[in-house]
Amino acid sequence: MDLTLRGVVRRFGTVTALAGIDLDVAEGELLTILGPSGSGKTTLLKIVAGFEFPDEGTVHLGNSDVTVAPPRSRDVGMVFQNYALFPHMTVAQNVAFPLEMRRLAKPERERRVAEALALVELAEYGHRLPRQLSGGQQQRVALARAIVFKPRLLLLDEPFGALDRKLREAMQLEVRRLQRRLKLTTLFITHDQEEALILSDRIAVMSAGRIEQIGLPDDVYARPGTRFVADFVGESNLLDGVARSGAEAEAAGFGTVTLIAPAGAPGARATLLVRPEALRIGAPAAGLANRTTGTIIETVFLGLSVKLRLRLGTGLELLARLPLRPSEPFPLAEGDDVPIGFAPEDVHVIADAGR
Amino acid sequence: MPAARVATSVRPDPVRARERTLLLLATPALLVIGVLFVWPLLRLLSMSVADGTLVQFEKAALDVLYVTVLWESIEIGLIVTVICLLLAYPVAMWLVQTSRFGFILGMFFLLLPFWTSVLVRTYAWMVLLGRSGVINRALRDLGWIDAPLPLLHNRLGVLIGIVHVMLPYMVIPIYAALLRIDPDLRRAAEGLGAPAWRAFARITLPLSLPGVFAGCALVFVITLGFFITPALLGGGRVMMISMLIEQQVREFLDWNFAAALATVLLVVTLAVYAMLGRLTGGAGHAGR
Numbered sequence: 001m002d003l004t005l006r007g008v009v010r011r012f013g014t015v016t017a018l019a020g021i022d023l024d025v026a027e028g029e030l031l032t033i034l035g036p037s038g039s040g041k042t043t044l045l046k047i048v049a050g051f052e053f054p055d056e057g058t059v060h061l062g063n064s065d066v067t068v069a070p071p072r073s074r075d076v077g078m079v080f081q082n083y084a085l086f087p088h089m090t091v092a093q094n095v096a097f098p099l100e101m102r103r104l105a106k107p108e109r110e111r112r113v114a115e116a117l118a119l120v121e122l123a124e125y126g127h128r129l130p131r132q133l134s135g136g137q138q139q140r141v142a143l144a145r146a147i148v149f150k151p152r153l154l155l156l157d158e159p160f161g162a163l164d165r166k167l168r169e170a171m172q173l174e175v176r177r178l179q180r181r182l183k184l185t186t187l188f189i190t191h192d193q194e195e196a197l198i199l200s201d202r203i204a205v206m207s208a209g210r211i212e213q214i215g216l217p218d219d220v221y222a223r224p225g226t227r228f229v230a231d232f233v234g235e236s237n238l239l240d241g242v243a244r245s246g247a248e249a250e251a252a253g254f255g256t257v258t259l260i261a262p263a264g265a266p267g268a269r270a271t272l273l274v275r276p277e278a279l280r281i282g283a284p285a286a287g288l289a290n291r292t293t294g295t296i297i298e299t300v301f302l303g304l305s306v307k308l309r310l311r312l313g314t315g316l317e318l319l320a321r322l323p324l325r326p327s328e329p330f331p332l333a334e335g336d337d338v339p340i341g342f343a344p345e346d347v348h349v350i351a352d353a354g355r
Numbered sequence: 356m357p358a359a360r361v362a363t364s365v366r367p368d369p370v371r372a373r374e375r376t377l378l379l380l381a382t383p384a385l386l387v388i389g390v391l392f393v394w395p396l397l398r399l400l401s402m403s404v405a406d407g408t409l410v411q412f413e414k415a416a417l418d419v420l421y422v423t424v425l426w427e428s429i430e431i432g433l434i435v436t437v438i439c440l441l442l443a444y445p446v447a448m449w450l451v452q453t454s455r456f457g458f459i460l461g462m463f464f465l466l467l468p469f470w471t472s473v474l475v476r477t478y479a480w481m482v483l484l485g486r487s488g489v490i491n492r493a494l495r496d497l498g499w500i501d502a503p504l505p506l507l508h509n510r511l512g513v514l515i516g517i518v519h520v521m522l523p524y525m526v527i528p529i530y531a532a533l534l535r536i537d538p539d540l541r542r543a544a545e546g547l548g549a550p551a552w553r554a555f556a557r558i559t560l561p562l563s564l565p566g567v568f569a570g571c572a573l574v575f576v577i578t579l580g581f582f583i584t585p586a587l588l589g590g591g592r593v594m595m596i597s598m599l600i601e602q603q604v605r606e607f608l609d610w611n612f613a614a615a616l617a618t619v620l621l622v623v624t625l626a627v628y629a630m631l632g633r634l635t636g637g638a639g640h641a642g643r
Contacts, residue, residue, distance in 0.1 A: 051542055071545040084543035088561050097557075101548035145547065 002027045002185040008057035017043040019209040028183035034196040035206030077146030078155040085130035092126035098149040116148040136167045154186040193233045205229045230273045239272040253316030258289040263349045271350040278346035279320035285341030402614035411615035428596040432578040443525035451533045477587045508590025516584040525570040532566020572631040
C-alpha cells in the first residue's frame with residue numbers, strides 16, 4: 001500500500017472532524033474522497049499533506065510513518081483548489097520550485113521542467129507569469145508543479161471547481177490520462193459526485209467524519225451501503241420499507257414491492273433505492289412486477305434526457321429520467337396521468353442499521 | 356448618423372453626474388488644502404529665492420555645519436528606518452496569523468501611542484532614560500553597572516524616541532501587504548519541499564515588498580522632518596534639519612535662509628519618494 005491511514009481521529013475543541021478513518025490507497029490508484037462540505041474531507045487532506053496532524057491514529061506513506069512529519073519531508077505533490085501558483089514567478093520558475101528545493105543541478109532541473117510542461121501541453125508558456133494564463137492553463141501549471149518532482153503521492157483538492165463545464169470535463173479526462181500514464185498514486189478530494197464517478201478507480205464516501213462506504217464507482221452508485229450514500233451519489237428514489245416474508249417488502253406510499261431476494265427478517269425496516277433511470281413510464285411499464293400510476297407534475301428538459309417529477313395518489317413523489325431522441329417528439333406532458341413501473345432487479349435494498 | 360450622436364450627447368450620464376456631485380462635496384476640503392497648504396508652500400519657495408538669487412542655497416551648500424546637519428538627519432532617518440523594519444516585520448507576521456483576540460490586543464498596543472501626544476511620550480522617555488532614570492536606577496540596583504549608562508542627550512536617546520513613535524507606521528503597511536498574500540502559497544511552498552525559512556525568503560518576503568517599501572518611505576520621510584523628539588532627547592547634541600530651520604527663524608529671524616533649508620528638505624523628501632516609487636513599481640508583482 002502506498003498510503004495507509006489507521007484510526008485517524010482529529011478534533012477541533014468539541015467538534016470531531018474525523019472520527020477514526022482507515023484508508024488504503026494502492027500504488028498507481030486514483031482514490032476519491034467524496035463528501036459534502038463539513039464531512040471532514042478537507043481535514044483528511046490536510047492531515048495527509050502534513051498541514052495538520054491527527055490527534056490519534058497513524059499515517060504511512062509506503063513504509064515510512066509520516067504521522068507527524070512536516071509537509072516538506074513527505075514528498076507529496078498537491079494541486080490546490082485555487083492552484084496557489086506563486087504570482088511573482090514565471091511558469092517555469094513555479095514548476096522548477098520543488099526541484100530547486102531538492103537541490104537538483106540546473107541542467108537536470110531545466111530538462112525536467114521542460115518535460116513536465118510538455119506533458120501538460122504548455123511547453124511554450126514557461127516565461128509567462130501565472131496571471132497571464134487562463135484558468136485551465138493555470139491549473140495545468142499547478143499540475144505540472146505537483147508532478148515534476150515525481151512525488152510519492154498526488155493530492156488534488158477540488159481542482160476543477162473554478163472551471164466552466166466544458167473545460168472541466170476536458171481537464172478531468174486529461175488528469176485521468178496523465179495519472180494512468182505516470183501511474184501516480186492519487187488522492188482526489190471532491191464534493192462533486194459526477195466528477196468522482198468519472199475519475200476514480202475507487203470512491204470513499206465521507207459523512208460526518210466517517211467513511212460511509214468505499215468501493216468501485218459502479219458499486220457505490222448501484223449498491224450503496226447506506227441511505228446517505230444512496231442519496232448523495234446520483235439522484236435517487238428512496239422508499240421507506242418493511243420486509244415481508246419472501247422476496248417482498250411493503251413500501252410507504254407505494255404498496256408492495258417485489259424484490260429478487262428477501263429484504264431481511266420479516267418486519268425488519270429497510271430503505272428501497274430505485275434510480276430515476278430505472279423507472280419505466282407509460283407503455284414500457286406494462287408487464288413489470290412493480291406497477292402503479294401517477295401524475296406528471298414537472299418535466300425538466302436536459303438535452304440527452306428528460307427528468308420527470310411524478311406524484312402518486314398517496315402523495316409520494318418519484319423522480320424518473322427518460323432518454324430522449326432528437327428526432328422524436330417527447331410524448332408526455334405535465335398533468336398527464338401515466339403508468340409507472342420498475343423491475344425487481346432494479347430495486348436495491350439498504351438495511352437500516354439502527355440509525 | 357448625426358441623429359444618433361445628438362441623442363447620446365443630450366442623454367444625462369449618471370456616472371458623470373455622480374462624479375460632479377462628489378467633486379462638489381470635496382470642494383471645501385480642496386479649498387482648505389489650497390489656501391492653507393499650497394499657497395504657503397509657494398510663498399516658502401519664493402522666499403528661498405527672494406531677490407532673484409540662489410545665495411541662500413549657496414550658503415546652505417557651502418557651510419560645513421548645514422551639510423553636516425542635513426547628513427546627520429539622513430543618517431538618523433536611515434538608521435530609524437532599518438531598526439523599525441527589523442522590529443516591525445515579525446510583529447506584522449504575528450498579527451497576520453494570530454487569533455482574533457491576539458490581533459485586537461496587538462493592534463491596541465500598536466495604536467496606543469497615537470492616542471497620547473508625542474510631547475508626552477518624549478518626556479516619558481526622559482524619565483526612563485535619564486542618568487538617574489528608571490532604567491539606570493534599576494540596572495544599578497541589580498548591580499549590573501557602576502556608572503549610569505549614557506542613554507539620554509545623545510544619538511541613542513534620539514533613536515530610541517523616534518523608533519518608538521515611528522514603529523506603527525512601519526507595521527501597518529507591512530501587515531496590509533502580508534494580509535493580501537494567500538496563505539495557501541506558503542503551504543504550497545512547504546508541501547513542495549521548502550523549509551520554513553526558504554518559503555519565507557522565496558514567497559512571503561518578495562510578495563510583501565510593496566508593503567515594506569511603503570513603510571520605509573513613510574518612516575524615513577517623517578523621521579527626516581522630526582523636531583520635538585530630537586530636540587528634547589538629543590539635549591542639544593543631536594541636530595536635525597528641522598531644528599536648524601526653527602533656529603534660523605526663532606533666533607536669527609533669517610526667514611529667507613530658513614525657507615531655503617525647508618526647500619532642501621522638501622526636495623530630499625520628494626527624491627526619496629520617487630526612488631521608492633520606482634522600486635515599488637518594479638516589484639509590483641503583489642497585485643494579482
